[in-house]
Amino acid sequence: MNIFQRRRCSVDLDLEQDYISNLPKNLKEEVLMKLPIKEAIRTSLLSTKWKNAWMLIPNLVFTEDCSQSTLIRLVDIVLSLHYGPILQFKLIRRHACNEAIGRWMLILSRNGIKNLYVKLGSFVEKCIIPSSFFSCIELEDVLLYYSIIHVPPSFLGFKFLRTLRLFSCNLTGITVAKLISSCHLLESLELDGIVEYGRLVIHAPNLRWLSFTGGFVDLCLETPKLLFANIFLDCYQNFTMPSEDCKSNILQVLGILSAIEELQLCSEIISLHEEEGYPSSSLAQSFWEVKGIESDLFNCLEIVKILNFEYPASILNVAKFVFCAAPVLEKLVIREESYFDDLKDSVAFLKQLASFPRLSKMAEIVFVE
Known part of the structure; x- marks a missing residue:
């Protein structure tokens, strides 16, 4: 049988047969x-x-x-x-x-x-x-x-829920906290445009992936299995100064993220403004104070991304903190912005950034556009 005969046989259909009506149930579906x-x-x-x-x-x-x-x-x-x-x-x-x-x-x-x-x-x-x-x-x-969204008092949770994404929704911090804590299998959480100037506690023991964009005066994560976090708090935050017995205020805001592998911090989570009505830049220094921090706070953290930061001093504070707290860090990624008016300031910034001691010998600094 030559190639032309084989082709003719392959399309030799019975034109009287109703193939469409007799399709298998799963194929119809x-x-x-x-x-x-x-x-x-x-x-x-x-x-x-x-x-x-x-x-x-x-x-x-x-x-x-x-x-x-x-x-x-x-x-x-x-x-x-x-x-x-x-x-x-x-x-x-x-x-x-x-x-x-x-x-x-x-x-x-x-x-x-x-x-x-x-x-x-x-x-x-x-x-x-x-x-x-x-x-x-x-x-x-x-x-x-x-x-x-209003969570009813009788709500006992979605016991099978693994992924929750809320965009531009109206709900209080207490409502969000109750909704999340009632879903014990939750693994992926995305909150975008959630603005409610109170305290938000995210208690999710199985959460692996988190993306948060919104406005809360205080954010606390109780997520021991978190592997990835992207956090963007708006500019109306009012972080309190760390108390003397607190090793670092980062613990209050991010919780203990011992399993996290990638952390992405955006904009005003550390860009504290000096304008009237906003915390002073000295608060940013205290917020990322590294004195007394445990060396294994982020013992699985491999990648940190710093995006859309307003002040070079904030970047230096975060970099110093991360270098001291992440023993297996591989990359500190910084988005390039026009921070400096002249080359002298830019060189001084890079020298200071490179001078910080690094707990991880593999850690490198990467600048991206």
């Missing part, structure tokens, strides 16, 4: 999940075997560009006709849909929802997360945007 929800519903017209196929898909994604009333009607129809587990529910629209989100969450809580991604509303019009959300006890991954 794959096809349906790759279609927009409206198109998935239209497949019911293909044949009797496809008529109810869309009602069984476990992943529901709503990203249609339509009016609020049309979106609510679409979601209502899909959820009312769907049967079987709903493992993923994704809803992205500029409308808050507060009049409907409650009944949607109630339906999801009864259908084993595991992955929930809700991006409704905007900075101006936010989505009010209903109490039925906290009945979704099988959740493993949650992403919420522009939401107002």
Whole structure:
């Protein structure tokens, strides 16, 4: 058999055979999940075997560009006709849909929802997360945007939740703390645009990955297994001076991160302003005081990144602190900024930076743009 005969045999299909109707169930599901929800519903017209196929898909994604009333009607129809587990529910629209989100969450809580991604509303019009959300006890991954969240007193936690991401949400430090501490398996946490000028305690014994951007007067991490942290506190922080019996105020803010391997500090977490109403630069010096620090505070830390810092003195304070506390440090990465007006100041800065003793013999300084 030559190559042309083989090719002809490979595409020799029985044209009377209804291949589409007889697709295996798992292949139908794959096809349906790759279609927009409206198109998935239209497949019911293909044949009797496809008529109810869309009602069984476990992943529901709503990203249609339509009016609020049309979106609510679409979601209502899909959820009312769907049967079987709903493992993923994704809803992205500029409308808050507060009049409907409650009944949607109630339906999801009864259908084993595991992955929930809700991006409704905007900075101006936010989505009010209903109490039925906290009945979704099988959740493993949650992403919420522009939401107002109130944790009910009876909430006992999401015992399967491993990933939590909150963006531009309204909730207090106490609410965040309760939500996080109630999720004992939580491994990945991202809080972005969370502004509430109080104390935030993140108690998560299994947390491995943390990214925090927001405003709190005091931040405390109780995360012994944390491997990566990206922390960006806004400029309204009011760190207190370390007391005489406290070895370093960094312990109060970052906790004891004995397992951390990569630490990224951004902007005002150490860039303390000298302007009226802000702490003085002398506080930045005290904040990173290295006297009496344990040499193994960061005994797994390999990479530290210093980004968007405003003052060279702050960089020097952090570098000195890290060099004294990280025995296996490999890289201290500093983003280059225009800190100096003349070459003389720049050379003096580099000399002082290079002169700091390093607990790790492998530690090197890397400048990036």
